[in-house]
Amino acid sequence: MAPVMDLARSPLALPFPDMPPVDGVTLRVARADYKDWDRADLTYAELAEGTALAGVFTRNVCCSTEVEMGREQVKLGQARALIVNAGNSNAFTGYRGREAVEQIMAQVAHHLDCAPSDVLVSSTGVIGVPLPKDKAQHGVAAVLEATPCSWEEATHAIGTTDTFAKGATASAMIGDTRVVLNGIIKGSGMIAPDMATMLGYIFTDAAVEPQFFQQCLSAANERTYSCITVDSDTSTSDTVLGFATGKADNAILSSFEDAGADAFMAALEDVCRQLAHLVVRDGEGATKFITVSVTGAKSDESARRVGLAVANSPLVKTAIAGADANWGRVVMAVGKAGEPADRDTLSIGFGGTCAARNGLPVADYDETPVAQHLQGDEIDISVDLGIGDGRATVWTCDLTHGYIDINADYRT
Amino acid sequence: MAPVMDLARSPLALPFPDMPPVDGVTLRVARADYKDWDRADLTYAELAEGTALAGVFTRNVCCSTEVEMGREQVKLGQARALIVNAGNSNAFTGYRGREAVEQIMAQVAHHLDCAPSDVLVSSTGVIGVPLPKDKAQHGVAAVLEATPCSWEEATHAIGTTDTFAKGATASAMIGDTRVVLNGIIKGSGMIAPDMATMLGYIFTDAAVEPQFFQQCLSAANERTYSCITVDSDTSTSDTVLGFATGKADNAILSSFEDAGADAFMAALEDVCRQLAHLVVRDGEGATKFITVSVTGAKSDESARRVGLAVANSPLVKTAIAGADANWGRVVMAVGKAGEPADRDTLSIGFGGTCAARNGLPVADYDETPVAQHLQGDEIDISVDLGIGDGRATVWTCDLTHGYIDINADYRT
Structure with missing residues (x-):
């Protein structure tokens, strides 16, 4: 959804945390001008080769193309890039909406010389208006040339009716290696149970097998995003994606039997819970x-x-x-x-x-x-x-x- | 629920209809002073001997004593009187709440020389405060001596946060006999689907077998009360009761094979739909x-x-x-x-x-x-x-x- 008024910062807002870099992740933002506003609204995360992917998605049966494609991509378990469009959810837009997503995937894949299926796309905003392909194309071209930005800048760029930027960080020891987990999220209304959640992204330098990463993210989701509600309304676009670059060079995690797996799971759930709480704290009109x-x-x-x-x-x-x-x-x-x-x-x-x-x-x-x-x-x-x-x-x-x-x- | 402020009349309100008498039904109201207010809050309907009873009730598992007992009474299929307390729902009040209901049933049964199970009791208002037995006793004594009142007066007396009195009437031909159906209802918030409904009462002079009457009321409920919602919240006390005095002396209805049964069913559903719509029209804060x-x-x-x-x-x-x-x-x-x-x-x-x-x-x-x-x-x-x-x-x-x-x- 997109802001149409100057929303006052939520009285329950928390300051954006100090977030360390995550090796293998580079963030950039640009202006696609999806709406008539003066802000960055297209976010790009470039991910190291070999990045493992996990994801949970809305249970709304009228979901967006991005969600449908994301579900398939998660099965492949790998990612090289993420694009987030803010201001237009591209939901309920039929083949024209799908064409816009495929165009973005192809454009980024060409730049990175990777498979289009390695490019994840999310969109958030008004339902029923196809994402304009020309704006997307110019926006993607601009973001690929942009200088890297901070976690806080990227978080602002994925937001819509959000009144504050929401980030969380944690770390865990896997053997002798400290891994970092950073999460960013957007969402304040149309937040409901029994689904994945709003748009949230968790980046870690840990080395994790995709299947185990998925198992951890699904479990964390059950106890965090699926336990929050603002207004009982379930969005058609809700998505949480996890990206593990493996750059920390820890012994790769593939099951809870592995040393450090419990610590990794705890840190992941910690980040997810922090992010889920922040969404509630920005619940539309919330004072408590x-x-x-x-x-x-x-x-x-x-x-x-x-x-x-x-x-x-x-x-x-x-x-x-x-x-x-x-x-x-x-x-x-x-x-x-x-x-x-x-x-x-x-x-x-x-x-x-x-x-x-x-x-x-x-x-x-x-x-x-x-x-x-x-x-x-x-x-x-x-x-x-x-x-x-x-x-x-x-x-x-x-x-x-x-x-x-x-x-x-x-x-x- | 009870009014705590001067609520403006709903902009969607309809005028109270002209309602004819129903032979075998006498209405009276009195002041039990369940709350500190200047109004009648205890309503009594005296019903002719042989009155058939039907009812549908809330599906809220934390229901009131009145609902628990009403469910049992409906199985017996007969009624001689109805008492409605406004200002206190008597829900979640344990054995003390039950004692108050039993006292009311005994007091009325003694007056009418009938079985206590022939006396139906409903209560509406704040949850968790036992109905005060002394106030109930004085109120019932007063109402039994009161002069008969109009349908509109009785409807005001069962109301709480309602901003207007809600009544509906219809008639049907059974053979050569015209029967009358009058309904009154209260409710404006805590109105939700998948349940019986608020407090509603339908009175008819038709002669109907209790089992068939129940079949008709349940069917009407499915298409009327179970199809409205104000706020998705389901009360612990919702009740709709039907009383058929038989005073019209029509050939008694016992199945849809009987002449006039379809007309009776249509009139009953008409009254139920009118009443259900009136509850929505008084939905808390409703403008559309x-x-x-x-x-x-x-x-x-x-x-x-x-x-x-x-x-x-x-x-x-x-x-x-x-x-x-x-x-x-x-x-x-x-x-x-x-x-x-x-x-x-x-x-x-x-x-x-x-x-x-x-x-x-x-x-x-x-x-x-x-x-x-x-x-x-x-x-x-x-x-x-x-x-x-x-x-x-x-x-x-x-x-x-x-x-x-x-x-x-x-x-x-």
Whole structure:
């Protein structure tokens, strides 16, 4: 999506982190002028030969050409370049949209002397308008000649309605070798569960077999991007790609049996969680960051679904916006989730204070600490279902006038 | 739920209809003072001996005592009285909530000299506070002595955040006998699909076997209450009850083979649809009434789910609020529904004008008539999936600042 108004920086924004270089990755940006704006909107990442590729994608069945092609490319497991177009999602644009993507792939492949399938393309912005091929061609030509840029510049260039640039970094020891993982992401609305996510990219110098890299990214996705929601709406273009250049020259990772694989997985999940949280922190109109912890569910997956039912409930989200300890709305949301639950074993808490236990309001419940907690901008809701060992944590933001402001007047 | 502010009458409100008497039904209201307010909040309907009962209820697993008991009472198929408490939903209140309901049933049963199971009780309002037994006792005593009241007075007394009284009436010929069906309903938020509905009551003088009455009400529910949504949140107390006094002395209906059964079913569905529409017209913050028509789906049920995905999408609802013909958001919502769909056979229209056909924007699409249509307050969205014969119609309202105003400051 593309900005149509000067959006104020989210009150939940975090500063862009210091991100070290990743050996084998070079970033460049240029202006394709996909919209009538004064900014870079085409981003290019050049990747060393031998870079391993992994990816997760939206489950929206009306997905874009970029997503359809990306799914195929991930099966091949290798990449030499990434192009990100901002301002036009190229979704629902039929053969003309596909031609534009193929043109970009061919142009970059010619420059790098690689296979077109080694060139990944993502696009984000308005649905239903084919990506203009002439602008793409000039933009790609310009970006291939541009001087390398910083992580923060590249992150700004992939953004649309984002009010701040979102990056995260971590490192891990594989044997004696320290590997770096840098991630950048864009997204603030049309963010929903049960899918991959917005547009996110993780770059590492680690040497990882593509299949194992995919296994790690899918697992991290389950516990991070698939556990956030802003507005329950699932984009047609959501994509997270991982690129591992192998330039760190560690002993290549191919399974969790390998020394350092656990550390690599932990660092990857750390970066993914940081990025997922940043998307929530830039949720359209968000003023509060909400963590919903569900325990005692039938299974972890059931816990995740209950957590998302709470996190997606407009009545829960507006109650938090109003700093209202309305635990009855949490009960309602648990009950509508369609998951196993028992009214009489259910407990609800805010900020560590239990408001209802075993199906009844807590005797002598003192709302004072809860009211104080809800005045802050980091809100914890805990739900214990009391019927099993399943658990999950889900993150969302509140629903405010800001969301209406941004979305009721998007294209005009 | 209970009003905490002076809510302006919905701009989509309709006048209360002229409703004829229904032989065998007497309505009375009184003040139980469940909240600190200056209004009747306890409603009583006395029903003739031999009244047949039918009902549909919320699917929220954290349902109220009233719903649990009502489900059992409906199996018995008979009723002598209905009590509706407004201002306190009595949900999530454990044994104390149950005691209050049993007390009301016993008190009314004693007065009427009937079985307690012949007395139906509904409650609506804040969750988690047991219905105060003393207030209920005084209120019931007062209502049993009150003078009969009008349909409109009773409808006001069952309301909470409602901004207007919602009633509907229809009639049908069974043989030579004209029977009357009157319905009243309350509800404006926490309205969601896949459940029975808000609190609605349908009274008829027709003679109908309870099992057939239930069959008719369940079928009507599938095409009316289960096809509306305001905010995707499903209440713990939603209930629709039907009462058939038999005082019209028609030949009793026991199956669709009976003469007049089709006419009765049509009139019942008419009343249910009118009432369902009125709830949407009073949707919290609503300024536009939206009809989503889905055709070409794999099945009718699949069409209903796709329709509800569109109707529940915050991005679609805010686009309509902003009179924005953003059909891309409709595509997104169709794609996230989790139902069979094919991007390349999908068509989307607004107000009868096709915006996208077979997966592509319509060539030379003129947005003028669409823009004009979206300025009105009755909006039609059509979705053709192009893969089957399934169809459904779903109704909702837009998502506006009014919804945030009402719900971000509900209890304070």
